[in-house]
Amino acid sequence: CQQVISPRKIANMIDHNLCVSHTHRCRNCNAVTLYPDTAPNAYRCLKFPQCIGQASLFDAPEPESLVFLDFETTGLDMSADDVIEIGAVKLDKDGYLHTLQILVETQRPLSDTIQRLTGITPDIMQDAKPASVAFADLAVFMQASTVIAHNANFDIPWLLIMGAVHGVSIPDFPVVCTLEWAKANHEARCNLGVLAKKYGIHNPQAHRALADALTTHALYFCFKNAAKPEAPRQSSAQYATLVTRYTSQRSG
Numbered sequence: 285c286q287q288v289i290s291p292r293k294i295a296n297m298i299d300h301n302l303c304v305s306h307t308h309r310c311r312n313c314n315a316v317t318l319y320p321d322t323a324p325n326a327y328r329c330l331k332f333p334q335c336i337g338q339a340s341l342f343d344a345p346e347p348e349s350l351v352f353l354d355f356e357t358t359g360l361d362m363s364a365d366d367v368i369e370i371g372a373v374k375l376d377k378d379g380y381l382h383t384l385q386i387l388v389e390t391q392r393p394l395s396d397t398i399q400r401l402t403g404i405t406p407d408i409m410q411d412a413k414p415a416s417v418a419f420a421d422l423a424v425f426m427q428a429s430t431v432i433a434h435n436a437n438f439d440i441p442w443l444l445i446m447g448a449v450h451g452v453s454i455p456d457f458p459v460v461c462t463l464e465w466a467k468a469n470h471e472a473r474c475n476l477g478v479l480a481k482k483y484g485i486h487n488p489q490a491h492r493a494l495a496d497a498l499t500t501h502a503l504y505f506c507f508k509n510a511a512k513p514e515a516p517r518q519s520s521a522q523y524a525t526l527v528t529r530y531t532s533q534r535s536g
Contacts (some may be wrong), residue, residue, distance in 0.1 A: 323502035363533035366390035371493025387412035438462035
C-alpha cells in the first residue's frame with residue numbers, strides 16, 4: 285500500500301489484533317484503514333483522529349480521544365447495587381488503542397443470575413480492586429475524552445455515582461450513546477448483541493465488560509462507515525440530578 289507505518293503503530297496494531305484493509309480507503313485523506321480482526325466492517329483511517337478536518341487545515345478541530353465504556357454490576361438498582369467490572373477501550377489522539385479491565389470489590393453477594401450472565405464468580409473476584417482505586421484508575425484512563433457507551437443512561441450514571449461515593453473526581457465530559465444512535469438510525473432491534481450480529485462483529489465474551497466495550501468500539505465505526513446520521517452527543521452534566529439523588533440514597 286506504500287503507506288509508511290511507524291514501528292510503534294505496528295506494535296499497537298499487533299497487540300490489539302488490528303488488520304489493514306485492502307478494500308477500503310479513508311474518504312477524508314485516502315489513507316489505508318484499519319479494522320479489528322473480529323469486526324471487518326469497523327474500519328477507520330490509519331490516521332484517525334488526525335485525518336478529520338484535514339481538508340481545511342486552518343479550521344481543523346483538535347483531535348479528540350474516545351473511550352468506549354462498559355460496566356457489569358450486581359444488579360440494576362443504582363441506590364443499592366455495585367459495579368463489579370470495568371471495561372474500557374481508549375482510542376487516543378494519536379490513533380493508538382489502549383484497554384482497561386478491572387474487577388471491582390463489592391460486599392454484595394453475586395446472584396446466580398449475575399454469575400450465569402457474566403461468568404463472574406466469587407473465585408474470580410478474589411483479584412478485585414477496592415472501588416476507590418478502580419474508579420481512580422478509570423478516571424485517569426478516560427481523562428479529557430469523549431465517552432461512548434451502548435445505553436449511556438445506564439453506564440454514565442453508574443460511573444458518576446461510583447465516583448461520588450468513593451471520592452473520585454470526574455469532571456464533565458461529552459457522551460455518545462450508540463443505543464440512541466441505533467434508534468435514530470431506525471434499527472429494527474437495538475440490543476448490542478443483535479447489532480453485533482447484524483454488522484458482523486464477533487463477541488465471544490458477551491456480558492463481560494471489556495468484551496462489550498470492544499464491541500461498542502466496533503459498532504461505533506460500523507455506524508460511521510454505513511453513512512448513518514451523525515452520532516448524538518450530549519454532556520455528562522445532564523445526569524447531575526440523578527447522580528445526586530442516588531448518591532444521597534446510598535449514603536443514607
